[in-house]
Amino acid sequence: MNQNIILNEISKLKSKQSQWEPFTWYKDMRENNPVYYDAEQDVWNVFLYEHTKRVLSDHELFSNKKQRSLIPVPREHFDNRSNINLVDPPEHRKRRALQSQAFTPRSLKEWEPRIKAIVDELIADLEGESTVDIVEKLAIPLPVTVIAELLGVPFKDRGLISSWSDIIFLPYNQEAYVDIDKQKGQAMKEFHDYLLPIVQEKRKRAVDDIISDLTKAELDGEQLTDEEVVMSAIGLLGAGNETTTKLISNIFYCMLFDKPGVYQELRTDVSLVPNLIEEVLRFRFTASMDRRVAQDTSVFGPKMKEGQVVVAWLGAANRDESEFAHAEELDIHRPNSQHHLSFGNGPHFCLGAPLARMEARIALTAFVNQFADIQPVKGFDVTEHLTDSVLGQSLKNLPILFDRNR
Ligand code: HEM
Structure with a gap:
């Protein structure tokens, strides 16, 4: 059986439009098929908030040690101590501790001015348009520039880094499986060969960045090898790049199309920016995560057998009325938006969540302070601007009209 699970084969949503807006299907599944078995791929699927949370957090029943997955990366490269995701507690705690030192509130505070400078530069580039x-x-440029800077890889290479990362995390589809696999292998090799001398150099002369920190970090008294540091860096890029791009794109899409008027509300009270970010994460993040059933269980009703896969549809859980009142509406005054599951839940809760939130907050705050209004471009048809991504359909372009402050 194929080791990669293909979401669109489960949902049978064929058009880009229906994959971009799977919310009617989510609702139908929550109401009529909340624990659904896809026999073709031998995969269980859960859609309710409580079930999703349980799958993400109960590692005794639902393990992250898995052979088959939605995450479309060639597994052999990541089977080592650099991988903090494909492992369960207690081993997971140790591996995570190595990387989590980079994401403490103190390091974030230190990074804030660097991120502000990157945002200011990107916004200044809009001058005259x-x-x-x-x-x-x-x-696209904000997250990759930030992570390149924090990892300590040359700024000028961010275009290259972005394209390697896009290919490595490109979703598989049945028609082009072999071709995609070949592209991924090639990108992985090039990216690895690019990073290795950087890692070797930083091991000799550590500076103030995450790769240097990783070369010094110890697990059970042993340092990570150069290969493991390379794979940790690729892992961080993969986890933090496209996800944050999607968040920022979605924020603008929501302001233009899901809730016109919200931009003016932010202009009046810019302290509402974090509420909007959380609500967009709840409302428009169509991600899913998977686990291996670790022991036979009927915890959700039907019997799931050890070794089967279960997919938790985070985007569906985020619109479950049992957790979120009027869930199908984007409401920046919702008291519990931050209960969304878009950053996961439990031991694997997203390590980069504070960084992603900070990037989005700094970018949106700067934007709102400088631009009096934003409008969609006439005739914009979203279906012409979508691209397949590991997170479902993502925007590849979003043209907007804006007025500068006078
Ligand atoms: C909006 C942006 C982001 C979203 C929606 C997101 C989402 C997630 C989710 C759902 C998980 C849980 C995976 C699981 O349960 O198996 C996760 C884990 C992780 N994320 Fe993020 N992420 C984002 C940004 C970032 C950034 C910026 C970084 C770092 C640069 C990052 C690094 C990680 C890492 C290392 C893990 C693995 C944690 C573990 O397994 O213990 N993420 N992320």
Whole structure:
């Protein structure tokens, strides 16, 4: 059986539009098929908030040690101590501790001015324009520039890094499986060969960045090998790049199309920016995560057998009315938006969540302070601007019109 699980084969949503807006299907599954078995791929699927949370957090029943997965990366490269995701507690705690030192509130405070400077530069580049593609100009360059800077890889190479990372995490599809696999192998090799001398250099002369920290970190009294540091860096890029791009793109899409008017509310009270970010994460993040059933269980009703896969549909859980009142509406005054599961739950809760939140907050605050209004471009048809991604359909462009402050 194929080791990669293909979400669109489960949902049978064929058009880009229906994959971009799977919310009617989510609702139907929550109401009529909340624990659904896809026999073709031998995969269980859960859609309710409580079930999703349980799958993500109960590692005794639902393990992260898995052979088959939604995450479309060639497994052999990540089977070592650099991987903090494909492992359960207690081993997980130790591996995570190595990387989590980089994401403490103190390190974030230190990074804030660096991130502000990157945002200011990207926004200054919009000077003189009245229409911009906000994905190309902000949502794509911001996360990759930030992570390149924090890892300590040369800024000038961010285009290369972005394209390797895009290929390595490209979703598989049945038609082009072999071709995609070949591309991934090639990108992985090039990225690895690019990072290795950087890691070797930093091991000799450590500076103030995450790769240097990783070369010094110890697990059970032993340092990570150069290979493991390389794979940790690729893992961080993969986990933090496209996800944050998607968040920033979605924020603009939501302001333009899901809740026009919200931009003016932010202009009046910019302290509402974090509420909008949390609500966009709840409302428009169509991600799913998987686990291996670790022991036979009927915890959700039907019997799931050890070794089967279970997919938790985070985007569906985020619209479950039992947790979120009027869940199908984007409401920045919702008291519990931050209960969304878009950053996961339990031991594997996203390590980069504070960084992603901070990037989005700094970018949106700077934008709102400088631009009096934003409008969609006439005739914009979202279906022409979507691309397949590991997170479902993502925006590849979002042209917007904006007015500068006078
Ligand atoms: C909006 C942006 C982001 C979203 C929605 C997101 C989402 C997630 C989710 C759902 C998980 C849980 C995986 C699981 O349960 O198996 C996760 C884990 C993780 N994320 Fe993020 N992420 C984002 C940004 C970032 C950033 C910026 C970084 C770092 C640069 C990062 C690093 C990680 C790491 C290392 C893990 C693995 C944690 C573990 O397994 O213990 N993420 N993320």
